[in-house]
Amino acid sequence: MAQADCSFVIAPGALPLLGHTLRFLRDPLRFLRSLPDIGDVVTIRLGPVGAVVVCAPELVRQVLVDDRTFDKGGFLFDRSREFLGNGLGTCLHKDHRRQRRMIQPAFHRARLPGYAREMSAQAHAVTDAWRHGRTIDVLAETTAISLRTTAATIFSAAPAALRESLAADLATLEEGVFRRMLLPPHVDAVPTPGKRRYDRAHARSRQTINRIIADYRADGVDHGDLMSMLLAAQDDLAGPGTEGARLSDDEVRDQVMSFLFASTDTIGKALAWALHLLGGHPHIAERLHAEADAVLAGGVAGFDDLPRLEVTRNIITETMRLYPPGWLLTRTTTVDAELGGRHIPAGTDVAFSPYQIHHRGDLFTEPERFDPDRWAPDRAGAIPREAFLPFGGGARKCIGDAYALTEATLALATIAARWRLEPTPGRRVRAAPYALALGPKGLFMRTVARDVAGHEVRGRSAASGEGAGRPKDTSASRP
Numbered sequence: 001m002a003q004a005d006c007s008f009v010i011a012p013g014a015l016p017l018l019g020h021t022l023r024f025l026r027d028p029l030r031f032l033r034s035l036p037d038i039g040d041v042v043t044i045r046l047g048p049v050g051a052v053v054v055c056a057p058e059l060v061r062q063v064l065v066d067d068r069t070f071d072k073g074g075f076l077f078d079r080s081r082e083f084l085g086n087g088l089g090t091c092l093h094k095d096h097r098r099q100r101r102m103i104q105p106a107f108h109r110a111r112l113p114g115y116a117r118e119m120s121a122q123a124h125a126v127t128d129a130w131r132h133g134r135t136i137d138v139l140a141e142t143t144a145i146s147l148r149t150t151a152a153t154i155f156s157a158a159p160a161a162l163r164e165s166l167a168a169d170l171a172t173l174e175e176g177v178f179r180r181m182l183l184p185p186h187v188d189a190v191p192t193p194g195k196r197r198y199d200r201a202h203a204r205s206r207q208t209i210n211r212i213i214a215d216y217r218a219d220g221v222d223h224g225d226l227m228s229m230l231l232a233a234q235d236d237l238a239g240p241g242t243e244g245a246r247l248s249d250d251e252v253r254d255q256v257m258s259f260l261f262a263s264t265d266t267i268g269k270a271l272a273w274a275l276h277l278l279g280g281h282p283h284i285a286e287r288l289h290a291e292a293d294a295v296l297a298g299g300v301a302g303f304d305d306l307p308r309l310e311v312t313r314n315i316i317t318e319t320m321r322l323y324p325p326g327w328l329l330t331r332t333t334t335v336d337a338e339l340g341g342r343h344i345p346a347g348t349d350v351a352f353s354p355y356q357i358h359h360r361g362d363l364f365t366e367p368e369r370f371d372p373d374r375w376a377p378d379r380a381g382a383i384p385r386e387a388f389l390p391f392g393g394g395a396r397k398c399i400g401d402a403y404a405l406t407e408a409t410l411a412l413a414t415i416a417a418r419w420r421l422e423p424t425p426g427r428r429v430r431a432a433p434y435a436l437a438l439g440p441k442g443l444f445m446r447t448v449a450r451d452v453a454g455h456e457v458r459g460r461s462a463a464s465g466e467g468a469g470r471p472k473d474t475s476a477s478r479p
């Protein structure tokens with residue numbers, strides 16, 4: 001990684017050797033939010049690594065659109081390739097177009113109704129086990145919904161034991177990955193217990209996926225899931241039987257790893273944030289419940305309900321504006337480049353933050369306010385296109401954006417039809433950015449079962465009418 005030897009203004013407060021590392025680690029979101037006041041592009045130093053942070057939305061757009069010059073790389077992506085491999089999210093520009101061509105059909109709109117069936121089923125399964133009046137670890141529950149959905153849509157035919165093993169390893173990898181990305185390789189090489197646990201989870205998860213691939217190849221059945229589609233994927237630009245016309249087993253494994261990482265944490269955290277925000281804005285929660293009652297009448301949300309779940313969708317969109325799971329992204333310049341009329345040498349780390357852009361007062365009125373109605377058709381048109389990038393943009397835009405919005409909307413409506421979640425007094429919820437995805441920390445809420453008329457259903461499960469309760473601690477993440 002190169003030093004950012006550019007003529008951009010340097011963020012104040014750099015310490016000798018450490019640069020801005022301490023300020024960044026202490027409160028990365030605050031640090032990022034302070035940068036637009038300094039310049040459109042600002043140089044920072046994280047230990048020995050220099051990077052330029054692009055703050056102006058039109059310049060971020062330039063970075064996103066020119067993905068040959070601003071290729072995947074930089075301090076967040078260089079290390080992630082070590083464990084995520086060369087999948088769609090991490091591969092370089094030279095491999096990207098072929099991979100995207102081959103994988104895109106799996107995310108075609110026509111596939112969504114099939115995925116939506118699993119999304120609804122898993123949201124129902126997790127929330128059906130809730131009991132009235134309990135305190136739940138919201139992030140664990142929403143992560144359980146997204147993890148179960150991801151497993152069901154990627155490899156529906158994999159044995160439960162393999163899915164469970166993968167779920168546990170994924171949790172370990174997710175915990176350790178951000179730290180590993182920021183540590184210099186020689187420090188990360190020290191075999192601490194955490195590092196050994198991480199390495200074991202890494203090796204085992206690859207073996208597990210390899211085994212699932214081998215089983216799928218052996219039975220040769222099309223299970224209608226993402227794995228079946230990856231195995232059958234054909235590059236139309238390569239002649240049949242030529243090298244590269246199909247994805248190799250290693251390539252399939254890297255894609256699966258990318259999907260698992262890209263989808264589980266992000267959707268789980270977005271849903272958790274939505275529930276947290278609703279807890280603090282009861283008047284908006286009431287509108288959500290009213291919509292769920294009118295559309296679902298106490299049932300589970302399905303794909304055909306989506307057009308009528310407008311309040312729900314706007315709540316999800318606004319949640320991802322305030323707390324975009326992909327809060328910080330990086331690139332590296334492959335050649336000498338220009339940004340905002342200034343020179344950037346080849347090999348420079350370039351960072352940008354959807355979180356920072358989404359909180360700019362010149363792009364959003366009252367940017368700190370939770371206001372789902374800003375996405376209503378009569379107001380949304382006033383928001384510039386480059387101001388909202390929860391899924392990135394350009395050729396590297398999230399391939400799972402429609403999948404993610406569908407899952408989050410169906411899950412939130414399904415929850416709202418039967419449950420109201422109340423904040424637990426005295427607990428402080430904080431944004432925890434020390435992970436690839438920005439999540440809430442300390443989010444525990446109380447379940448209130450409700451019926452279609454909006455009444456509280458005391459002393460029983462909202463879903464089944466049973467009186468039996470689960471243990472108070474519902475934090476175990478179920479795959």
Ligand code: HEM
Pocket residue numbers: 088089090100258259262263266267270324325326329330389390391392393395396397398399400401403404
């Ligand atoms: C709320 C949920 C999600 C959010 C916020 C999100 C966010 C993002 C962002 C910001 C990028 C661009 C990264 C960059 O420019 O460096 C991205 C790329 C990607 N996402 Fe998502 N994502 C979500 C869900 C999903 C799902 C459900 C899948 C797949 C099942 C997925 C798969 C991918 C892949 C494969 C890429 C790389 C695309 C490419 O480079 O061509 N994501 N995502």
